[in-house]
Amino acid sequence: MAPARVESLALSGLAAIPPEYVRPVEERPTECVLKVKGVEDEGPQIPVVDIAGWDSADEEIKKEIGRQVAKASREWGVMQLLNHGISEILIERLQAAGKAFFDLPVEEKEKYANDHAAGKIAGYGSKLANNASGQLEWEDYYFHLLWPEQRRDMTTWPKHPQEYIEVTDAYGREIRKLVTKILATLSSDLGVEEERLERVLGGENLEMQLKINYYPRCPQPELALGVEAHTDISALTFLLHNMVPGLQLFYEGKWVTAKCIPGALIVHIGDQVEILSNGKFTSGLHRGLVNKEKVRISWAVFCDPPKDALIGPMKEVVDESNPPLFPAKTFKEHTDHKLFKKAQAQAEAQAAKKLDQST
């Protein structure tokens, strides 16, 4: 049976969210970040890096950009890129196409329903209730493989609107070029050859998955999360959104709300780059909040190694004073291990809660 769609719940006009969406007190967002325009100007902010000069002939300009990208990757594990070279028109068309799909009635979208329980994640979905805790996220999503081209199953891509395929494909090609540039910069910073990270991550076989996150209006945003706190299993993740705040990064013990910067592309360092760099670059803990007045939509492109790629700290970043912090695992083992650990932690939290209630 397909899980309940959050959009249908939101449209039913309920005043209180069902208990499966209510987060434990310690996970709930604090009030100040929920206001649409309420992103504070004070305190630390996600680094913003202008990469306009990346292709410049001036080596000093390129080096400075490299330094900023590496610094953000070490200290935050996330950055907002300006002048990334992807045209505003393409981004507008991508976002219009994704929105047009989600504007379809739920019954139409159901024709694309995925079957996550059976391992088929591609298509329209909502988080499945985990047996242990039953905890759900206030979002529906659309997920499909974007790259490499020859491995895509176009039957899993939306057929409406008509331009979805063209613009999403064009966006994927642009992101693929940025992947090469960022991995080259990070490789140089680690003191290995520029092509190294990309090669270890599969080269031509590096995969990109697109997840469009659709967060309906929520009557009790102070109790829910759109996406719970996690680090990405990917190597890199690229994120666009519809200018409604909601993304938060955990930094120096506090949740920091990402400012909505017109034209910026958010880049997260994922677990695979953290592992390959032996922790020199950080896979940042982040989460997504929801909102009472506005629907939030975000477009995440996860860049992953192939499932069978063995990922461990690169030998050049390990020595006697920097012993390996992570065991080498295939990407599939890493994913399975992380999902298992999460399910286990939720089961333990649920058991502790029940015990607490019975005493």
Ligand SMILES: Oc1cc(O)c2c(c1)O[C@H](c1ccc(O)c(O)c1)[C@@H](O)[C@H]2O
């Ligand atoms: O290939 C990936 C890499 C990632 O980093 C992630 C991913 C896939 O999917 C996660 C996801 C997708 C669908 C769901 O219902 C989820 O609960 C999680 C995503 O969060 C991300 O970590």
Ligand SMILES: O=C(O)CCC(=O)C(=O)O
């Ligand atoms: O919507 C966002 O800003 C965050 C999405 C996210 O973290 C995810 O899809 O994994």
